[in-house]
Amino acid sequence: MKPAAFTYHAPASVDEALDVLAELGDDAKVLAGGQSLVPMLSMRLAVFAHLVDIGRVAGLSTLDVGGRHVTVGATTVDSRIERDAELSGAVPLLTRVTPYIGHLAIRNRGTLGGSIAHADPAGEYPAVAVALDAEIRLRSARAERRVGASDFFTGLWSTVMEPDEILVDVTFPRWDGRCGFAVREHARRHGDFAIAGAVAGVSLGEGDRVERAAVGMFGVSSTPVRVRQLDAEVIGRPARECDPEQIGALAASGIHDVVSDMSGSASYRRRVGAAMVSRAWAAALEEAISA
Numbered sequence: 001m002k003p004a005a006f007t008y009h010a011p012a013s014v015d016e017a018l019d020v021l022a023e024l025g026d027d028a029k030v031l032a033g034g035q036s037l038v039p040m041l042s043m044r045l046a047v048f049a050h051l052v053d054i055g056r057v058a059g060l061s062t063l064d065v066g067g068r069h070v071t072v073g074a075t076t077v078d079s080r081i082e083r084d085a086e087l088s089g090a091v092p093l094l095t096r097v098t099p100y101i102g103h104l105a106i107r108n109r110g111t112l113g114g115s116i117a118h119a120d121p122a123g124e125y126p127a128v129a130v131a132l133d134a135e136i137r138l139r140s141a142r143a144e145r146r147v148g149a150s151d152f153f154t155g156l157w158s159t160v161m162e163p164d165e166i167l168v169d170v171t172f173p174r175w176d177g178r179c180g181f182a183v184r185e186h187a188r189r190h191g192d193f194a195i196a197g198a199v200a201g202v203s204l205g206e207g208d209r210v211e212r213a214a215v216g217m218f219g220v221s222s223t224p225v226r227v228r229q230l231d232a233e234v235i236g237r238p239a240r241e242c243d244p245e246q247i248g249a250l251a252a253s254g255i256h257d258v259v260s261d262m263s264g265s266a267s268y269r270r271r272v273g274a275a276m277v278s279r280a281w282a283a284a285l286e287e288a289i290s291a
C-alpha cells in the first residue's frame, strides 16, 4: 500500500522545524529514519497531512562523549552507535543492544531519537534509557525542557511529548570503576522485536559489594520498565550472594500489566522476562567481578 498524500517539509535547522510544527499542530508529524513511521503511513495505520523531515537538520546527529556523560543527538543512526569505539567504552549498554535492533539496513536509517520518541515497549534503546536514568531534552517553539526517562514513557507508543515538540538529544551517565553490563533477549528470529528482554548494569565497591545496579526490562509491559525494587535487594550486598534466579523472579513479580498477545501469553512473558533478567544480571556481574 502507499501512504495517503502529504506535504513534505525539509527544514535546515531545529528552529525552522519547530516553527513548522508550531504552525501546523496535530496535522504534522516529525520524520526521522522512517523505519517505524513509514510502514505505519504505508499501511494507513497513521495519516498526516504534513511530514517534517529532521534528517537534514544541522547539529542533530551528534555524539558527544564527555567525562561524566554521553549525549546522543536525536538523528544519530543506530549503526553509528553500534560502531563507535569511544561510545562503547563510555556507555557499553548502548553499543551492546544495538545489534538486536532489526537488521543492518534498518540500523543504517533508524535513529536513537526516533526509537525513544516512538516508545515501542519492546524497543531496546527505551529500556537502556530507563535503566540508566537517562535525560531526554525536548524543544518546542515555546520552551525547552528535560525529562527523566522514567517519566517520559506513559504507555504503549506514548510519551509526554507534545505534537509541537522535537526530541533533541538524550544524555546518558557514564559509570566509573569496576562495572559490568549485559543484554539478553528472546525473539523468534534474530532481528525481530523481543518477546521479552533485559538490560543490566552493576558496579562493585570494596569487598565486591554491589555499589550500583540498574536493570531494565522490555517487551513485557506497556512501557519499558526500570526494576527499582532490586536496588533495596542488592545494593551493599556481596555480589556473590545475589542469586540471579531470585533477582529475575523479583523483577518479573513487580510487573502488573504484563502484555499478552499472539507472540506470547502474559504468564509466558513473565517467565521469559524473569529468565532474561537473571541471565543479564549474571553476565553483568561476571564482567564486573573480572574487571
Ligand SMILES: Cc1cc2nc3c(=O)[nH]c(=O)nc-3n(C[C@H](O)[C@H](O)[C@H](O)COP(=O)(O)OP(=O)(O)OC[C@H]3O[C@@H](n4cnc5c(N)ncnc54)[C@H](O)[C@@H]3O)c2cc1C
Residues within 6 Å of the ligand: 029, 030, 031, 032, 033, 034, 035, 036, 037, 038, 039, 054, 074, 075, 100, 101, 102, 103, 106, 109, 110, 111, 112, 113, 114, 115, 117, 118, 120, 122, 123, 124, 125, 165, 166, 167, 168, 191, 192, 193, 194
Ligand atoms: C523490520 C523492522 C524490525 C525492527 N526491529 C526493531 C527492534 O528489534 N528493536 C527496536 O527497538 N526497533 C526495531 N525497529 C524499529 C526501528 O528501530 C526504528 O528505526 C525506530 O523505532 C524509529 O526510529 P526512526 O528514526 O526510524 O523514526 P521514525 O520512524 O522516523 O519515527 C518514529 C516515530 O518517532 C517520532 N520521532 C522520530 N524522531 C523524533 C524526534 N527527534 N522528535 C520527536 N519525534 C520524533 C516520529 O514522529 C514517529 O512518530 C524495527 C523496524 C523494522 C522496519
